[in-house]
Amino acid sequence: xxxxVKILFRYVLSAAGVALILLIINFALLxxxxxxxxxxxxxxxxxxxxxxxxxxxxxxxxxxxESAGREIEKRYQWAMLLDNAGNVIxxxxxxxxxxxxxxxAEVASFVRWYLNDYPVTAWxxxxxxxxxxxxxxxxxxxxxxxxxxxxxxxxxxIPAVLLLNGIAAVLLALLFGMxxxxxxxxxAQGIENMAEKQPVELSTxxxxxxxxxxxxxxxxxxxxxxSALHKRDHARTAWxxxxxxxxxxxxxxxMGYASQLEDDPELPPVQRDQAGIIRRQSERIKTxxxxxxxxxxxxxxxxxxxxxxxxxxALLRGVAADFLxxxxxxxxxxxxxxxxxxxxxxISGDEELLRRAVANLMxxxxxxxxxxxxxxxxxxxxxxxxxxxxSDNGVGFPxxxxxxxxxxxxxxxLQNHGLGLTIVRQIVKAHGGTAEFRNLxxxxxLVVLCLxxxxxxxxxx
Amino acid sequence: MSVVIHMNDIFDCxxxxxxxxxxxxxxxxxxxxxxxxxxxVTAAGCNDARRLFAAEKPEGIILDVALPDGDGFSLxxxxxxxxxxxxxxxxxxxxxxxxxLGLGLGADDYIVKPFLPRELTLRLRAVxxxxxxxxxxxxxxxxxxxxxxxxxNFNSGTVSTPTGALTLTAKEYALLEKLYENxxxxxxxxxxxxxxxxxxxxxxxxxxxxxxxxxxxxIEPQPSAPRFxxxxxxxxxxxxxxxxx
Numbered sequence: 001x002x003x004x005v006k007i008l009f010r011y012v013l014s015a016a017g018v019a020l021i022l023l024i025i026n027f028a029l030l031x032x033x034x035x036x037x038x039x040x041x042x043x044x045x046x047x048x049x050x051x052x053x054x055x056x057x058x059x060x061x062x063x064x065x066e067s068a069g070r071e072i073e074k075r076y077q078w079a080m081l082l083d084n085a086g087n088v089i090x091x092x093x094x095x096x097x098x099x100x101x102x103x104x105a106e107v108a109s110f111v112r113w114y115l116n117d118y119p120v121t122a123w124x125x126x127x128x129x130x131x132x133x134x135x136x137x138x139x140x141x142x143x144x145x146x147x148x149x150x151x152x153x154x155x156x157x158i159p160a161v162l163l164l165n166g167i168a169a170v171l172l173a174l175l176f177g178m179x180x181x182x183x184x185x186x187x188a189q190g191i192e193n194m195a196e197k198q199p200v201e202l203s204t205x206x207x208x209x210x211x212x213x214x215x216x217x218x219x220x221x222x223x224x225x226x227s228a229l230h231k232r233d234h235a236r237t238a239w240x241x242x243x244x245x246x247x248x249x250x251x252x253x254x255m256g257y258a259s260q261l262e263d264d265p266e267l268p269p270v271q272r273d274q275a276g277i278i279r280r281q282s283e284r285i286k287t288x289x290x291x292x293x294x295x296x297x298x299x300x301x302x303x304x305x306x307x308x309x310x311x312x313x314a315l316l317r318g319v320a321a322d323f324l325x326x327x328x329x330x331x332x333x334x335x336x337x338x339x340x341x342x343x344x345x346x347i348s349g350d351e352e353l354l355r356r357a358v359a360n361l362m363x364x365x366x367x368x369x370x371x372x373x374x375x376x377x378x379x380x381x382x383x384x385x386x387x388x389x390x391s392d393n394g395v396g397f398p399x400x401x402x403x404x405x406x407x408x409x410x411x412x413x414l415q416n417h418g419l420g421l422t423i424v425r426q427i428v429k430a431h432g433g434t435a436e437f438r439n440l441x442x443x444x445x446l447v448v449l450c451l452x453x454x455x456x457x458x459x460x461x
Numbered sequence: 462m463s464v465v466i467h468m469n470d471i472f473d474c475x476x477x478x479x480x481x482x483x484x485x486x487x488x489x490x491x492x493x494x495x496x497x498x499x500x501x502v503t504a505a506g507c508n509d510a511r512r513l514f515a516a517e518k519p520e521g522i523i524l525d526v527a528l529p530d531g532d533g534f535s536l537x538x539x540x541x542x543x544x545x546x547x548x549x550x551x552x553x554x555x556x557x558x559x560x561x562l563g564l565g566l567g568a569d570d571y572i573v574k575p576f577l578p579r580e581l582t583l584r585l586r587a588v589x590x591x592x593x594x595x596x597x598x599x600x601x602x603x604x605x606x607x608x609x610x611x612x613x614n615f616n617s618g619t620v621s622t623p624t625g626a627l628t629l630t631a632k633e634y635a636l637l638e639k640l641y642e643n644x645x646x647x648x649x650x651x652x653x654x655x656x657x658x659x660x661x662x663x664x665x666x667x668x669x670x671x672x673x674x675x676x677x678x679x680i681e682p683q684p685s686a687p688r689f690x691x692x693x694x695x696x697x698x699x700x701x702x703x704x705x706x
Binding site: 248252282293317336 | 482484485488491492495527553554555556558573574575576577578579643646647648649650651652661693695696697
């Protein structure tokens, strides 16, 4: 939606810009036209003075200079000279329907206008009034009159009109822009919904109908693909769950009878030991099966997370104490360091799964270092997340395993080493965090889990 | 409950085992027999179970969730409508939802297959004891135990040392009881705080330390060099097992 507002803003700006540019072009054109017409008009106005002064009297006879005569022929139709009494005392090409005597009133009425429909121009001559006439219908004349006040305010109202024009342009652009915005809004919403994998059903009427139809079609396709993928994932998870379910009953019998044989005092010790091996291996199969089930559910988001605010420091102390209480050999040393910043770090998480993640990391260190090692657990909190690291001074990860842990190609691949660490990565991912597996230069391995802390609780404190 | 009257111990309970797998029924029966349970009946499905439930009136039921002619959850609901008989689920479904559903419906316990015989018998005994010999009837006496020369009596909340008797405060009592319940094991500071103050450790570290010091002054011959109540750095405390002292 933010981008839509930006589009609208740009649209209004550009519309206002267009209006402004049009206005400027129009003014330029007007100015050019004015200059051009005044260029045409200027010699004419000049000409009547010249023509009038070209008519001279010498000994009672009027003579018109040659150039003035040419000008009358070329530009006008006829000319005459009135004396102060209103009689025509000289004329050239005078049409027959033009009278030869005029009263003051008649002179006043034609002097700026028309004489018998002939547009005329007059000029003062030493002997009277010199009148030039054009042919009928050749010139349009109109008086322009303005009150002085209006003319004085010109400097004010021209900018005012420009401003009004600008505002009108912006308002109109906004109006049309809003209409466009309104018709684009469902489209934008549709695309957003599509990104969030929600079904989109837009109305395909109106200007943008084709576009909406395209969005609808794309959404349908996406939903189909999504549901096909989901179906496949679900089938896979259900299949694994089914297999693990079906293994449990026969495994119960194996484990149950092996355990009974192991405890049977009538059997020789060697056979009891063998039964013990069967029992322990059955328990391993049990762990593998439930790990496989959990890993497949985590991978395909079928594992419901029961998220609660929980204190990571307490969880770590609990896991470490459980390991120590379970009769861990003295060759293993567990060192738990909780940074002051992380003492109260709360995260929103599934306690059972997070415990499992930490326990898996510790169990991994113990399992791969049968001769003992020092396990170091550290918790630190930073901005918005906390880092939980488990390291040991043992043998470290084999290189190919390390790269597969950090860059899983086939996420739920069953590794020779069990699924413990895969599950750790999945649990952390399900909590919106990251897991990084490393080998230490001095020997041993380091796993850093980065988990987002629960901000709501922090602000509440 | 009327059944209590003619029952001397939990091994007198008549148990109904419902599972569609005959081998498993046989094994569970053997395990329970060996543990001392004498009265056992088995059913392969819901209909069998209903018939036997009505005819035999069992005092405990071990129930599979997935049965060929119905599911264990609904069957339990039927039984519970007419009787408060304890029910222990024995299921091949390990999903947490199923476990929570079973317990939420009022099952007394939920064991996931595969299981060890010992796990089954211990949990069954616990379920039956809770149902027929409740704690309130069974155990009014609280433990009295010795730490070296010192004797701690949880009934009176007193500590008797060669030099005299001391009384435990309520918080000291709660802490010591929690430590005693887990003697020989590490108890995290968090668990101790929850036991004594019902709250998490954060904010109580110093208070906890003060209380532990006072407790040591009462139970340790040399509080500065504790022999019984040990500190486990970074984790919590540990009360040494009274047996090996």
